[in-house]
Amino acid sequence: xxxxxxxxxxxxxxxxxxxxxxxxxxxxxxxxxxxxxxxxxxxxxxxxxxxxxxxxxxxxxxxxxxxxxxxxxxxxxxxxxxxxxxxxxxxxxxxxxxxxxxxxxxxxxxxxxxxxxxxxxxxxxxxxxxxxxxxxxxxxxxxxxxxxxxxxxxxxxxxxxxxxxxxxxxxxxxxxxxxxxxxxxxxxxxxxxxxxxxxxxxxxxxxxxxxxxxxxxxxxxxxxxxxxxxxxxxxxxxxxxxxxxxxxxxxxxxxxxxxxxxxxxxxxxxxxxxxxxxxxxxxxxxxxxxxxxxxxxxxxxxxxxxxxxxxxxxxxxxxxxxxxxxxxxxxxxxxxxxxxx
Amino acid sequence: xxxxxxxxxxxxxxxxxxxxxxxxxxxxxxxxxxxxxxxxxxxxxxxxxxxxxxxxxxxxxxxxxxxxxxxxxxxxxxxxxxxxxxxxxxxxxxxxxxxxxxxxxxxxxxxxxxxxxxxxxxxxxxxxxxxxxxxxxxxxxxxxxxxxxxxxxxxxxxxxxxxxxxxxxxxxxxxxxxxxxxxxxxxxxxxxxxxxxxxxxxxxxxxxxxxxxxxxxxxxxxxxxxxxxxxxxxxxxxxxxxxxxxxxxxxxxxxxxxxxxxxxxxxxxxxxxxxxxxxxxxxxxxxxxxxxxxxxxxxxxxxxxxxxxxxxxxxxxxxxxxxxxxxxxxxxxxxxxxxxx
Numbered sequence: 001x002x003x004x005x006x007x008x009x010x011x012x013x014x015x016x017x018x019x020x021x022x023x024x025x026x027x028x029x030x031x032x033x034x035x036x037x038x039x040x041x042x043x044x045x046x047x048x049x050x051x052x053x054x055x056x057x058x059x060x061x062x063x064x065x066x067x068x069x070x071x072x073x074x075x076x077x078x079x080x081x082x083x084x085x086x087x088x089x090x091x092x093x094x095x096x097x098x099x100x101x102x103x104x105x106x107x108x109x110x111x112x113x114x115x116x117x118x119x120x121x122x123x124x125x126x127x128x129x130x131x132x133x134x135x136x137x138x139x140x141x142x143x144x145x146x147x148x149x150x151x152x153x154x155x156x157x158x159x160x161x162x163x164x165x166x167x168x169x170x171x172x173x174x175x176x177x178x179x180x181x182x183x184x185x186x187x188x189x190x191x192x193x194x195x196x197x198x199x200x201x202x203x204x205x206x207x208x209x210x211x212x213x214x215x216x217x218x219x220x221x222x223x224x225x226x227x228x229x230x231x232x233x234x235x236x237x238x239x240x241x242x243x244x245x246x247x248x249x250x251x252x253x254x255x256x257x258x259x260x261x262x263x264x265x266x267x268x269x270x271x272x273x274x275x276x277x278x279x280x281x282x283x284x285x286x287x288x289x290x291x292x293x294x295x296x297x298x299x300x301x302x303x304x305x306x307x308x309x310x311x312x313x314x315x316x317x318x319x320x321x322x323x324x325x326x327x328x329x330x331x332x333x334x335x336x337x338x339x340x341x
Numbered sequence: 342x343x344x345x346x347x348x349x350x351x352x353x354x355x356x357x358x359x360x361x362x363x364x365x366x367x368x369x370x371x372x373x374x375x376x377x378x379x380x381x382x383x384x385x386x387x388x389x390x391x392x393x394x395x396x397x398x399x400x401x402x403x404x405x406x407x408x409x410x411x412x413x414x415x416x417x418x419x420x421x422x423x424x425x426x427x428x429x430x431x432x433x434x435x436x437x438x439x440x441x442x443x444x445x446x447x448x449x450x451x452x453x454x455x456x457x458x459x460x461x462x463x464x465x466x467x468x469x470x471x472x473x474x475x476x477x478x479x480x481x482x483x484x485x486x487x488x489x490x491x492x493x494x495x496x497x498x499x500x501x502x503x504x505x506x507x508x509x510x511x512x513x514x515x516x517x518x519x520x521x522x523x524x525x526x527x528x529x530x531x532x533x534x535x536x537x538x539x540x541x542x543x544x545x546x547x548x549x550x551x552x553x554x555x556x557x558x559x560x561x562x563x564x565x566x567x568x569x570x571x572x573x574x575x576x577x578x579x580x581x582x583x584x585x586x587x588x589x590x591x592x593x594x595x596x597x598x599x600x601x602x603x604x605x606x607x608x609x610x611x612x613x614x615x616x617x618x619x620x621x622x623x624x625x626x627x628x629x630x631x632x633x634x635x636x637x638x639x640x641x642x643x644x645x646x647x648x649x650x651x652x653x654x655x656x657x658x659x660x661x662x663x664x665x666x667x668x669x670x671x672x673x674x675x676x677x678x679x680x681x682x
Contacts, residue, residue, distance in 0.1 A: 009421075090430070090656065095670075103533065106461075108448065109431065110447070120447075121462060130465050314436040319395065327436060
């Protein structure tokens with residue numbers, strides 16, 4: 001049996017699975033942001049013609065998957081697996097989209113780390129010859145997340161300065177074993193759950209930063225690489241608070257990362273004028289930025305090799321009410337421009 | 342790249358990943374049932390010394406994982422991934438257990454199909470040399486599931502005759518690439534989401550049976566096998582209603598299965614005197630029966646080759662309230678006794 005491991009936590013994709021196409025469908029506020037033109041579709045109405053925000057989230061998930069397939073001219077009957085999830089209880093947006101698409105479905109839940117989790121598992125399916133092509137997707141919706149995790153929007157709650165704004169959006173990638181791709185997957189580091197005792201559900205960045213630092217440190221130790229071996233280290237949605245903490249933690253651990261080498265997807269989505277406080281979050285944050293910003297820059301050659309690390313805060317309203325702290329998790333994938341195979 | 346595919350939906354495990362050990366921790370009612378003596382631990386108190394049922398579910402998940410590792414004398418530091426999930430919103434039982442165990446964590450959600458989903462993905466990680474050993478686990482708790490999906494127990498609601506009783510239990514399996522095992526994984530069929538329009542959240546069996554029939558039919562078409570090529574076809578938790586429907590659907594599809602060839606985990610857990618109506622359900626149902634009944638019979642040689650197919654009903658209270666029907670999904674894994682490698 002060939003071993004595809006480097007160190008204790010890192011996987012090597014020997015066959016360099018390609019991202020053949022990607023698509024992102026987002027909400028109106030995201031469409032007004034700096035990446036607005038780069039999304040495949042920015043909705044004018046967050047209800048997307050549906051009767052509920054949950055139904056809109058499902059429709060958006062499905063639309064992003066379908067557009068991703070269309071861009072690769074891939075009939076959905078040929079897709080051998082859909083791996084994905086969202087923030088809704090019982091990941092219903094992904095499940096209902098999988099029903100409509102009729103693609104064999106493996107549901108994932110990694111909170112806002114889901115896009116990286118789906119790329120890792122989808123990448124393994126393709127790399128090992130177990131399924132190809134496979135569709136990887138993750139999504140979220142501000143209006144459903146607020147009423148599920150915090151308060152219904154109708155309450156008009158004030159948001160704290162550390163709070164992040166859940167992205168209304170879904171990003172999808174089609175992975176395949178051959179052909180031209182936007183980028184290739186070369187390595188991945190699976191993260192452990194880390195919990196330093198944060199209890200504030202309005203400060204996800206602080207809850208996720210220790211997990212991000214843990215996975216990043218393990219990645220460097222496993223691979224012998226340094227931060228500067230990457231053109232950019234891109235975190236999922238640490239936001240302003242979590243990004244600052246990550247850089248501080250990495251300095252303490254002996255892997256200082258200069259600020260220009262780090263991008264957080266949570267700081268890329270919204271117009272600062274939109275007053276979203278600490279930045280963007282949600283499964284759809286890193287997923288849509290991957291499609292709209294990261295993959296295009298890899299394809300154009302502006303970046304040759306990046307570390308994409310989505311971060312998740314593993315909490316539920318029930319665990320918060322029962323006094324649990326908020327564990328975090330982060331999964332990292334190395335993406336390289338063009339076809340490395 | 343070696344291809345590990347048979348037909349459109351089926352994966353071949355060329356290296357026959359082994360199940361090195363398994364463990365099941367269950368509640369008191371399950372302990373009184375016909376498999377009572379075969380579980381590793383039957384709790385006397387469904388609260389398991391915790392302050393809430395949710396905390397008990399988390400502690401039970403963790404205990405089953407730890408006992409599984411102990412039985413294989415496997416230090417948890419050597420385990421390269423934990424793949425699993427549960428029914429709690431945001432799969433908090435699995436996430437919190439992953440935090441305590443400090444094993445790299447890939448969260449899954451497939452409702453009651455989760456155990457099969459974790460075996461498929463865990464099997465691929467081991468088979469392809471991406472991680473080994475890996476821990477696969479799924480759990481549920483009657484008291485948390487009732488208040489989350491239906492009503493708090495304190496309401497004393499009457500249950501319909503088609504209703505199933507969520508198993509309080511967690512099952513865990515340790516997969517590895519070599520050594521003696523209880524059984525080996527040889528094939529797997531990833532299921533599609535199927536929805537024939539059932540809306541009754543008290544009739545999960547009817548919602549899941551069409552997905553079970555779909556996956557089973559695809560498995561037979563992909564592999565050229567017939568039902569009688571298996572010593573037993575074991576479904577996850579269709580219960581009485583769903584099992585009858587499955588046999589009827591399979592007859593219609595040209596793959597009649599005689600009743601003695603089919604076992605449903607949902608009909609194995611509870612004492613009929615306990616009046617659980619249509620049977621058992623929950624992620625922990627197929628997971629704990631796998632450990633307590635299926636693997637021992639494969640190890641003893643009573644069965645040589647079985648098809649283990651866990652079934653999930655993909656609903657949430659929100660989608661039910663919004664008028665959605667209940668989609669089902671089923672994933673199948675072929676388990677063979679001894680070491681087939």
